[in-house]
Amino acid sequence: xxxxxxxxxKTDDDAPYELIYWPxxxxxxxxxxxxxxxxxxxxxxxxxxxxxxMDAVKSLTSTDNIGDEHNPPALAPPALKHGDLLISxxxxxxxxxxxxxxxxxxxxxxxxxxxxIVLTILDGxxxxxxxxxxxxxxxxxxxxxxxxxxxxxxxFIKERLPKYFKYMQRVLDAKTSGEGPWLYGDxxxxxxxVLFQAVDGTKFAFPKSTKALKKSGEYDxxxxxxxxxxxxxxxxxxxxxxxxxxxxxGIWRYYPELEEE
Amino acid sequence: xxxxxxxxxKTDDDAPYELIYWPxxxxxxxxxxxxxxxxxxxxxxxxxxxxxxMDAVKSLTSTDNIGDEHNPPALAPPALKHGDLLISxxxxxxxxxxxxxxxxxxxxxxxxxxxxIVLTILDGxxxxxxxxxxxxxxxxxxxxxxxxxxxxxxxFIKERLPKYFKYMQRVLDAKTSGEGPWLYGDxxxxxxxVLFQAVDGTKFAFPKSTKALKKSGEYDxxxxxxxxxxxxxxxxxxxxxxxxxxxxxGIWRYYPELEEE
Numbered sequence: 001x002x003x004x005x006x007x008x009x010k011t012d013d014d015a016p017y018e019l020i021y022w023p024x025x026x027x028x029x030x031x032x033x034x035x036x037x038x039x040x041x042x043x044x045x046x047x048x049x050x051x052x053x054m055d056a057v058k059s060l061t062s063t064d065n066i067g068d069e070h071n072p073p074a075l076a077p078p079a080l081k082h083g084d085l086l087i088s089x090x091x092x093x094x095x096x097x098x099x100x101x102x103x104x105x106x107x108x109x110x111x112x113x114x115x116x117i118v119l120t121i122l123d124g125x126x127x128x129x130x131x132x133x134x135x136x137x138x139x140x141x142x143x144x145x146x147x148x149x150x151x152x153x154x155x156f157i158k159e160r161l162p163k164y165f166k167y168m169q170r171v172l173d174a175k176t177s178g179e180g181p182w183l184y185g186d187x188x189x190x191x192x193x194v195l196f197q198a199v200d201g202t203k204f205a206f207p208k209s210t211k212a213l214k215k216s217g218e219y220d221x222x223x224x225x226x227x228x229x230x231x232x233x234x235x236x237x238x239x240x241x242x243x244x245x246x247x248x249x250g251i252w253r254y255y256p257e258l259e260e261e
Numbered sequence: 262x263x264x265x266x267x268x269x270x271k272t273d274d275d276a277p278y279e280l281i282y283w284p285x286x287x288x289x290x291x292x293x294x295x296x297x298x299x300x301x302x303x304x305x306x307x308x309x310x311x312x313x314x315m316d317a318v319k320s321l322t323s324t325d326n327i328g329d330e331h332n333p334p335a336l337a338p339p340a341l342k343h344g345d346l347l348i349s350x351x352x353x354x355x356x357x358x359x360x361x362x363x364x365x366x367x368x369x370x371x372x373x374x375x376x377x378i379v380l381t382i383l384d385g386x387x388x389x390x391x392x393x394x395x396x397x398x399x400x401x402x403x404x405x406x407x408x409x410x411x412x413x414x415x416x417f418i419k420e421r422l423p424k425y426f427k428y429m430q431r432v433l434d435a436k437t438s439g440e441g442p443w444l445y446g447d448x449x450x451x452x453x454x455v456l457f458q459a460v461d462g463t464k465f466a467f468p469k470s471t472k473a474l475k476k477s478g479e480y481d482x483x484x485x486x487x488x489x490x491x492x493x494x495x496x497x498x499x500x501x502x503x504x505x506x507x508x509x510x511g512i513w514r515y516y517p518e519l520e521e522e
Binding site: 065115117 | 334357374385396397400416431445
């Protein structure tokens with residue numbers, strides 16, 4: 001068996017960045033897109049073509065996929081191809097890309113703090129929001145787990161949403177957050193983009209609840225950061241382009257009945 | 262406001278490693294412990310003292326905690342203190358520690374493959390197993406969501422468990438897995454320890470289902486790797502010591518009714 005030395009899996013830094021993700025929905029691919037868009041770094045996005053996008057994801061997730069000589073197989077998209085390297089898992093892709101495009105420090109331990117904030121938002125707020133409409137099984141339709149969804153959403157709105165907003169506000173209140181609106185240090189990092197997308201998706205899925213959080217005045221820093229990211233020239237252009245998908249299926253879905261009291 | 266430069270958050274590599282985690286249960290702290298135990302690297306574990314452990318976790322998770330001049334606040338344990346650095350989130354702690362103790366490459370892109378495997382196991386198999394006994398709300402007792410737990414467990418056993426075991430087997434079948442039983446390259450890495458603990462916890466929580474997976478013969482590599490980790494001298498010593506907690510509450514719980522047909 002051919003034996004790659006992990007130390008020798010190198011990348012040509014001039015190689016193109018190629019995102020593999022489901023077409024049509026924003027989903028987890030959106031966190032990766034925002035990093036490239038803010039940095040102004042070119043990337044290809046297979047999801048731009050519905051048929052090619054579907055084929056790419058299906059071949060990635062096929063149980064016949066046992067990777068190649070450089071890369072182990074991925075379980076799920078998003079995946080990122082960069083030269084010979086293919087990596088998956090959203091926080092992992094962000095961790096790889098962000099320092100290379102100027103959205104995370106290249107040296108020192110700051111990146112572990114950023115990764116910690118990003119993991120908390122993705123593994124917590126984003127995953128739990130997804131589970132509000134699929135609490136029993138991902139293979140069932142929402143309609144077949146509606147009752148449980150309603151029950152889970154009640155706790156999500158009452159307990160979990162404030163918990164995560166409070167956490168993000170605490171990070172902004174910390175000494176490690178700088179003079180600007182950013183989560184960590186004095187300038188925008190990829191963690192700020194992750195917060196933006198997580199809040200934006202939450203606004204779509206739970207508009208009434210997000211409005212109530214804003215009105216409480218307890219999370220002003222979070223909403224200020226959200227606005228600051230939205231107004232970044234590159235992000236603003238992107239959000240108005242057709243590269244930005246509309247919310248529909250996937251993680252962030254709008255089922256008004258889940259917010260009804 | 263004092264302004265730390267993220268690039269300047271340095272660590273004294275000779276500083277002691279201090280794990281902060283809930284006392285009594287193995288939980289997510291176990292993934293961190295296994296790394297130190299296998300590497301034979303000393304670490305302190307505040308959970309060794311029930312009262313001190315509870316106090317440390319409570320002060321970590323308190324909403325009054327807004328971190329310090331070096332570190333943003335954590336949402337949840339485990340956390341790791343190393344000199345002035347305090348970081349949280351299991352895969353993040355592992356990513357920091359493993360290259361320092363010889364259980365991940367220090368250079369190159371191999372670490373992104375390891376991180377991807379670890380995130381898939383932790384975010385997937387481990388989190389979903391946890392949710393089998395808490396599908397509606399973490400703040401409710403199991404007894405108050407027993408019906409939903411049973412329903413979720415049926416899909417977990419039928420669909421999700423085989424999906425993750427198949428994924429782990431695919432990684433072992435890949436060319437990037439070496440001659441030995443290991444997930445990536447020719448020697449044991451922290452990803453192998455993560456697989457071991459995830460499978461060990463699954464065996465405890467769903468013994469009949471895990472036995473059936475083993476009997477199927479489809480995941481021989483996974484169980485061979487599990488055995489190989491268990492037989493490592495340092496791990497074997499650790500598992501027989503009183504530093505290893507018994508399963509009880511937390512992620513891995515045994516509710517026989519969840520496996521009944």
